[in-house]
Amino acid sequence: MSFSITEENYIKAIFHLQQEDGTVSTNDLSAVLQTKPASVTDMLKKLKTKKLLSYERYKGVRLSAEGRRLALGIVRKHRLWEYFLFNTLQFGWDEVHEIAEELEHVTSKKLVEKLDAFLGYPRFDPHGDPIPDSHGKMTVRQQLNLIDLPVNKMAEVSGVGSQSSELLELLKHRNISMGTKLEVKRRFSFDHSLEIRIKGQQPFIISQQLAQALFVKLV
Amino acid sequence: MSFSITEENYIKAIFHLQQEDGTVSTNDLSAVLQTKPASVTDMLKKLKTKKLLSYERYKGVRLSAEGRRLALGIVRKHRLWEYFLFNTLQFGWDEVHEIAEELEHVTSKKLVEKLDAFLGYPRFDPHGDPIPDSHGKMTVRQQLNLIDLPVNKMAEVSGVGSQSSELLELLKHRNISMGTKLEVKRRFSFDHSLEIRIKGQQPFIISQQLAQALFVKLV
DNA sequence: GAAAAAATTTAGATTTGTCTAAAAATATTT
DNA sequence: AAATATTTTTAGACAAATCTAAATTTTTTC
Ligand SMILES: [Mn+2]
Ligand SMILES: [Mn+2]
Ligand SMILES: [Mn+2]
Ligand SMILES: [Mn+2]
Numbered sequence: 001m002s003f004s005i006t007e008e009n010y011i012k013a014i015f016h017l018q019q020e021d022g023t024v025s026t027n028d029l030s031a032v033l034q035t036k037p038a039s040v041t042d043m044l045k046k047l048k049t050k051k052l053l054s055y056e057r058y059k060g061v062r063l064s065a066e067g068r069r070l071a072l073g074i075v076r077k078h079r080l081w082e083y084f085l086f087n088t089l090q091f092g093w094d095e096v097h098e099i100a101e102e103l104e105h106v107t108s109k110k111l112v113e114k115l116d117a118f119l120g121y122p123r124f125d126p127h128g129d130p131i132p133d134s135h136g137k138m139t140v141r142q143q144l145n146l147i148d149l150p151v152n153k154m155a156e157v158s159g160v161g162s163q164s165s166e167l168l169e170l171l172k173h174r175n176i177s178m179g180t181k182l183e184v185k186r187r188f189s190f191d192h193s194l195e196i197r198i199k200g201q202q203p204f205i206i207s208q209q210l211a212q213a214l215f216v217k218l219v
Numbered sequence: 220m221s222f223s224i225t226e227e228n229y230i231k232a233i234f235h236l237q238q239e240d241g242t243v244s245t246n247d248l249s250a251v252l253q254t255k256p257a258s259v260t261d262m263l264k265k266l267k268t269k270k271l272l273s274y275e276r277y278k279g280v281r282l283s284a285e286g287r288r289l290a291l292g293i294v295r296k297h298r299l300w301e302y303f304l305f306n307t308l309q310f311g312w313d314e315v316h317e318i319a320e321e322l323e324h325v326t327s328k329k330l331v332e333k334l335d336a337f338l339g340y341p342r343f344d345p346h347g348d349p350i351p352d353s354h355g356k357m358t359v360r361q362q363l364n365l366i367d368l369p370v371n372k373m374a375e376v377s378g379v380g381s382q383s384s385e386l387l388e389l390l391k392h393r394n395i396s397m398g399t400k401l402e403v404k405r406r407f408s409f410d411h412s413l414e415i416r417i418k419g420q421q422p423f424i425i426s427q428q429l430a431q432a433l434f435v436k437l438v
Numbered sequence: 439g440a441a442a443a444a445a446t447t448t449a450g451a452t453t454t455g456t457c458t459a460a461a462a463a464t465a466t467t468t
Numbered sequence: 469a470a471a472t473a474t475t476t477t478t479a480g481a482c483a484a485a486t487c488t489a490a491a492t493t494t495t496t497t498c
Contacts, residue, residue, distance in 0.1 A: 006455065026476055039456050041477055046454090058463060058476060089333040102325045108318045114308040225485065245446055258486050260447055265484090277446060277493055 001050065005105045008074050009033065010043050011052055012104075014063055015071035023060040072136035073112075078104040079125035079132075080115055086126035087119070093126055093177065094168035128159025128178055128215060146184070146194070146214040154183050154199075159215035167213055174206070181219065220269065224324045227293050228252065229262055230271055231323075233282055234290035242279040291355035292331075297323040298344035298351075299334055305345035306338070312345055312396065313387035347378025347397055347434060365403070365433040366413070373402050373418070378434035386432055393425070400438065 003011070013032045017024040026044070030037040048055045052067035063071060081103040085096040113134060116122075123139050125131055130138035143158045157180045160167060171177065175198065185203050186195040192208035222230070232251045236243040245263070249256040267274045271286035282290060300322040304315040332353060335341075342358050344350055349357035362377045376399045379386060390396065394417065404422050405414040411427035 004454080027474090035455090036457060037476065038458080038478080042455075085330070089330070089337055091329075091333065095329070099325070099327045099330055102327075103322075106318070106321045108321075110310075110314070111304070111308070111318055114310065118308055223484080246444090254485090255487060256446060257448080257488080261485075 002107070003050075003070065007043070007047065007050075007052075008070070008105055010040075010047060011063070011067055011071050012074045012078075014053065014061060015068065015075065018063060023062050025060050029061075069136060072132045074104050076132040076134075076136075077106070077112055079129060080112065080119065080122070082125045082127070083119055083122045083131065084115060087122075092168075093171070094163070094165045096126055097163045124158075126178060127163055128157075141217065143215040143217050145212060146196075146216050147192070147208065147211040149184050149216055151184050151186065154181060154219050155216035156181050156219050157214060158217045161213040161215065167210075170210065174204075174210075175201075176214070182216070221326070222269075222289065226262070226266065226269075226271075227289070227324055229259075229266060230282070230286055230290050231293045231297075233272065233280060234287065234294065237282060242281050244279050248280075288355060291351045293323050295351040295353075295355075296325070296331055298348060299331065299338065299341070301344045301346070302338055302341045302350065303334060306341075311387075312391070313382070313384045315345055316382045343377075345397060346382055347376075360436065362434040362436050364431060365415075365435050366411070366427065366430040368403050368435055370403050370405065373400060373438050374435035375400050375438045376433060377436045380432040380434065386429075389429065393423075393429075394420075395433070401435070 010029070010033065013029055014024050017028050017032065021028070026037050026040045029040045029044075033040070044053070044055045044061055047053050047067070051064055052070060053061050053063050055061045078100045081100040082096040085091040085099055086093065091099070116134070121133075123131055124141070128141070128143070130141060132138045141158060144155070146155075149155055157176060157178055159178075160171070176182075181199040182196050184194050185197050188194070188205075192211075193205050194208075194211050195203050195205050197203040229248070229252065232248055233243050236247050236251065240247070245256050245259045249259045252259070263272070263274045263280055266272050266286070270283055271289060272280050272282050274280045297319045300319040301315040304310040304318055305312065310318070335353070340352075342350055343360070347360070347362070349360060351357045360377060363374070365374075365376075368374055376395060376397055378397075379390070395401075400418040401415050403413050404416050407413070407424075411430075412424050413427075413430050414422050414424050416422040
């Protein structure tokens, strides 16, 4: 069976929302996909008949095993293309997501496998998110929210919590990117801001919001 | 203004048919695009209102300057992706066209330019067809149909007249590919077959049909 | 230059994915 | 537990791209 780009976008959105919530509501989907709730309801009925998810009126939705498999395939393509755009074509962090949003729908299975091989079977995309392998398995990275990093422990930036261009703009300005080594020097309880020091630079202060959007792993 | 994948496929098909004919008929388009003539008529009316072509009932169709510009952009993307698939990802000759048929619709302008730079600004795709540059200009290669190559003149394969998998299968079997150096040793008027010799191999005979599907340039 | 054949267009219907407005179900307050 | 608010679904409509069947125009044949 094959699926339209629209159907694929729904399945991927449900997959991501499910990570947080378990079951996914019509309104959440409508917000993420920028469509009206009525349209979401129609599509859910359709995807149910295609056995990609379980759905009962007013009860929310969950992917079936088949739906999950499909979602993982799309996420795999999305993240592999992001890796390609960032590492091979030198795109910026903030530019890759939007383009991958289209590339993820290219259907050739063989293309995905060849691209994966060409890139050297990368395990994480430019935002630090894991890339599912051809069986849908992904490495779970034990990463820590920067806000929880103990003082004076050296750590390395390994992920971001959002791909908004606003966040990525700030990170560029602050000179923080994937792999940046840093430690927390001090915590200010007034506004929960943090003083951090990037290896080899002067310390500076970042907001609570920024710290919550960054993930690190100890080194 | 932006265009749907369907609209882009129509514009590209008209562009290719125009190369041969000048003006393009509804039936020709319907054959190439595998749709009914009635559907083609509907789309032509629509593309006319978008100023991509000139069209009058029963008179056939021609791209406008704007339509031509769009077509060249799509052809550029198609052939760059084919080059990428063939040279970077090691796909076979016969596999790249179908995949490029999808990739050509990815919208990012910056992606095309970065891809072009990464590939080293190639001028010909894996089938020997010229790749338009970012201004829509393409190198016209002075190539010769193999059927017209004089006897005992060394030449190099530079293009194929079709991308059917049947042709490409035969070429693979016969060990002929882009850049193969060969000469015509003899011509048989009975069936217009040719005896050719690939540099460093024993001579063998190819059919008229095959010779007509191959383009060469003198070396 | 009619008549017949072929090409093309029109009319009306269908599928997909969307929308608005209104109704129904569920959740939250008081 | 009623009243109110929120969420979700239904009903009916619409644009895009397609189709079939019938009508029209152009081209070819006699
Ligand atoms: Mn997408
Ligand atoms: Mn990502
Ligand atoms: Mn295409
Ligand atoms: Mn080609």
